[in-house]
Amino acid sequence: xxxxxxxxxxxxxxxxxxxxxxxxxxxxxxxxxxxxxxxxxxxxxxxxxxxxxxxxxxxxxxxxxxxxxxxxxxxxxxxxxxxxxxxxxxxxxxxxxxxxxxxxxxxxxxxxxxxxxxxxxxxxxxxxxxxxxxxxxxxxxxxxxxxxxxxxxxxxxxxxxxxxxxxxxxxxxxxxxxxxxxxxxxxxxxxxxxxxxxxxxxxxxxxxxxxxxxxxxxxxxxxxxxxxxxxxxxxxxxxxxxxxxxxxxxxxxxxxxxxxxxx
Numbered sequence: 001x002x003x004x005x006x007x008x009x010x011x012x013x014x015x016x017x018x019x020x021x022x023x024x025x026x027x028x029x030x031x032x033x034x035x036x037x038x039x040x041x042x043x044x045x046x047x048x049x050x051x052x053x054x055x056x057x058x059x060x061x062x063x064x065x066x067x068x069x070x071x072x073x074x075x076x077x078x079x080x081x082x083x084x085x086x087x088x089x090x091x092x093x094x095x096x097x098x099x100x101x102x103x104x105x106x107x108x109x110x111x112x113x114x115x116x117x118x119x120x121x122x123x124x125x126x127x128x129x130x131x132x133x134x135x136x137x138x139x140x141x142x143x144x145x146x147x148x149x150x151x152x153x154x155x156x157x158x159x160x161x162x163x164x165x166x167x168x169x170x171x172x173x174x175x176x177x178x179x180x181x182x183x184x185x186x187x188x189x190x191x192x193x194x195x196x197x198x199x200x201x202x203x204x205x206x207x208x209x210x211x212x213x214x215x216x217x218x219x220x221x222x223x224x225x226x227x228x229x230x231x232x233x234x235x236x237x238x239x240x241x242x243x244x245x246x247x248x249x250x251x252x253x254x255x256x257x258x259x260x261x262x263x
Contacts (some may be wrong), residue, residue: 012041012050022059038062050117155208170203175240182244188251197255200248221256228252 002240032038032048038059040049051059058079065075069219156164177196186193201224205212228249233236238245 011053013052013056015040015049015051017057018051022063024063030073032059032062035072035076036100037072037079072083167206174199174203175242177240178248179244182242186247188247189254191250193247194255197251200252201255224252224256 013021013166015026015029019029029038029049033040038055041052041055043049061079062075065078066072070078159167174196177199181193181196201212204210204224211219231241231245232249241248
């Protein structure tokens, strides 16, 4: 839609130009039009779509939110409820700055590991894992409170390198066993699946800074069920289970709903 308050004609960008510049296909842009996510300013008689600068800003936001793993229908809701594009862009910029800072720290950590392996020196866990535990800081705070990440971070840094490796090896073996159970079509409420769910919850309990630290069984159940949903919805977690994240979710839900007492 054209801006009636502007005294200068809007600059229009062809769908071919936008497609090439943004690195997405024209088919994707037409799909965004069809679902109402990104409407062109106008469509010419030959069917070509044309976009204004304002619509390019919206596309930029769409691509940023997609990188965060947010679904298209949710992106539409976020953008439609947005009142100030400049504020939104500034927020996205700050998020990217935080991500870049975390990446810089991760690169430095990898350089430390490479240098250690090259020279035969000793690994320093606080350097080797610096930056990696920041990846989910914001969403942990949003889901479980501002203190949750700090408590978890303190707990992780209190571990020796061997203890950290053992913790990660435990979840690696657990994930592999979930995949085997999925390949064997194990039902979520079966004895085998519930044994895995119990192992999974014990592993979760071994980490500090989560709602499992509370004495409220309702919080325990909600946390376990919400985690299961996140394993399915978030591709970053779903990939750990080789296509069987739904089994993990359903088995954890059965475990939680049976109200097994957590130590």
